Amino acid sequence: MAQTAQRTNGNGVHASEASKDELLSFYRDMLLIRRFEERAGQLYGMGLIGGFCHLYIGQEAVVVGLQAALKAGDQMITGYRDHGHMLAQGMDPNAIMAELTGRRDGSSKGKGGSMHMFSIEKAFYGGHGIVGAQVSLGTGLAFANKYRKDGKVCLTFFGDGAANQGQVYESFNMAALWKLPVVYIVENNQYAMGTSIQRSSSETHLYKRGVSFNIPGEEVDGMDVLAVRDAGRRAVEFVRGGNGPILLEMKTYRYRGHSMSDPAKYRTKEEVDEVKTHRDPIDHVKKLITDAGHASEDDLKAIDREIRDIVVKSAEFAQASPEPDPSELMTDIYL
Numbered sequence: 337m338a339q340t341a342q343r344t345n346g347n348g349v350h351a352s353e354a355s356k357d358e359l360l361s362f363y364r365d366m367l368l369i370r371r372f373e374e375r376a377g378q379l380y381g382m383g384l385i386g387g388f389c390h391l392y393i394g395q396e397a398v399v400v401g402l403q404a405a406l407k408a409g410d411q412m413i414t415g416y417r418d419h420g421h422m423l424a425q426g427m428d429p430n431a432i433m434a435e436l437t438g439r440r441d442g443s444s445k446g447k448g449g450s451m452h453m454f455s456i457e458k459a460f461y462g463g464h465g466i467v468g469a470q471v472s473l474g475t476g477l478a479f480a481n482k483y484r485k486d487g488k489v490c491l492t493f494f495g496d497g498a499a500n501q502g503q504v505y506e507s508f509n510m511a512a513l514w515k516l517p518v519v520y521i522v523e524n525n526q527y528a529m530g531t532s533i534q535r536s537s538s539e540t541h542l543y544k545r546g547v548s549f550n551i552p553g554e555e556v557d558g559m560d561v562l563a564v565r566d567a568g569r570r571a572v573e574f575v576r577g578g579n580g581p582i583l584l585e586m587k588t589y590r591y592r593g594h595s596m597s598d599p600a601k602y603r604t605k606e607e608v609d610e611v612k613t614h615r616d617p618i619d620h621v622k623k624l625i626t627d628a629g630h631a632s633e634d635d636l637k638a639i640d641r642e643i644r645d646i647v648v649k650s651a652e653f654a655q656a657s658p659e660p661d662p663s664e665l666m667t668d669i670y671l
Contacts, residue, residue: 354562356630362404362561363621364639366396369420370618371640371647372429376419376436379651380596385436388465389450392420394591397617398523399424401564402491405572409486413461413474414493416451417523417590421493425460433650439657446660447668468494468501471520475507478518478581489576493521497528499542505549508581512549515580519571520546522583523558525590530602543585551581558586559617562624589615 354362373391380389392399395417403412403424414421422432427443435442435453444453451465461477464470474492481488498504499522511518522542526533533540543553552574556567564586571582589611593600600608625631631639 354565354624356625356628358404359621359625359628359630360639362400363618363625363636364643365400365403365424366561366618366621367640367643368429368646369396369400369423371643372423372433372650373419375647375651376433377592377596379433379437379654384655385450386438387449387451388416389436389596390417390594391590391592391596392417394611394617395523395525395558395588396420397561397564397620398521398558398586398588399493401561402519402521402568404565405568406489406491409459409488410572411459411461411474411477411481411488411490412493413470413477413490414463415467415470415495415498416463416465417495418451418453418463422453422455422458422460422463425455425458427455427458427460429646429650430653433654434657437654437657438659439654440660440664441653441657445664445668446657447664468498468503470494471498471501471504471507474520475511475516475518478511478516479514481517482514487576489517489519489572491519491521493523495528496522496524496526496533496542497531497536499524499545500528500537505545508546508549508551508583511581512546512551515578517575517578518581519568519575520551520581520583522585523588524585525588527590527594527602529594530598530600532602541585543583546581546583551583553583553585555585555587558588559611559615559620561617561621 370393373393377391379385399421412421412425431443435444436450438446440446452463454460454462471492471494474490477490524542528536543555546553557563567584571584574582
């Protein structure tokens with residue numbers, strides 16, 4: 337891959353086509369994320385989820401496509417909009433929902449909540465509430481991979497708002513100097529909290545941000561799971577080959593507010609409806625499946641019912657799980 341920034345075709349010129357099984361797997365995984373997030377939003381409205389809660393609805397193709405490019409043991413780390421990443425990395429929906437509701441059977445024993453959960457078993461390293469902090473941590477994971485010569489790659493996700501944080505560029509510099517096996521992914525959903533990227537960034541083409549560190553970059557249609565998968569495969573092969581880091585900008589869009597407390601008055605309903613109608617990532621995969629004759633509308637509805645059942649059961653599991661014992665306050669902390 338050339339050591340420059342480049343923009344890929346937004347229509348998705350794919351290096352390889354997807355099989356029936358791949359497309360159905362993508363559809364299932366993306367639908368699980370969306371239905372899970374919809375239920376999480378309902379539980380938040382009922383007062384069963386406290387604190388902050390940032391939903392991933394609309395961005396599902398990014399993490400599902402990139403996860404498909406990984407090998408077993410490759411790592412993933414992200415910010416606080418993290419539920420979709422956990423599900424894509426194979427974490428149990430029951431444990432995630434229990435964590436959201438602060439229950440003992442949660443993945444972090446009910447003490448991490450929406451923004452701070454992880455799974456060593458699934459190579460998922462958070463879930464981090466400090467904007468941009470995970471970029472330095474992901475760079476550290478990549479350093480450990482190179483030191484151990486274990487052949488692993490770390491996918492390090494951050495948003496367009498975090499792209500303006502200084503620690504991101506300190507990390508870029510070290511990763512490039514030491515040729516670390518890290519893929520940096522900017523999930524550019526167009527709005528950092530309530531501020532559009534045009535108002536917050538002097539350079540709005542974020543895939544160019546690594547050029548001064550000799551980090552190649554690529555802009556990808558983050559609403560097309562096949563375009564994401566193919567870009568992910570190229571990037572992972574590049575960094576695993578000892579060539580140093582790479583930066584992928586995923587042009588995506590979130591349908592809900594920045595968090596559950598955000599009414600999103602800074603954009604019009606027409607803007608959101610336009611994306612939902614013409615660029616929805618799940619509808620895109622659905623069309624690929626039906627156009628190829630891989631499944632009928634009834635088949636896909638059956639998958640949706642199955643996914644809804646999984647999510648309903650995860651909510652029931654979470655509400656039945658007991659709250660942590662007060663003694664847990666003094667465990668798993670640095671003194």
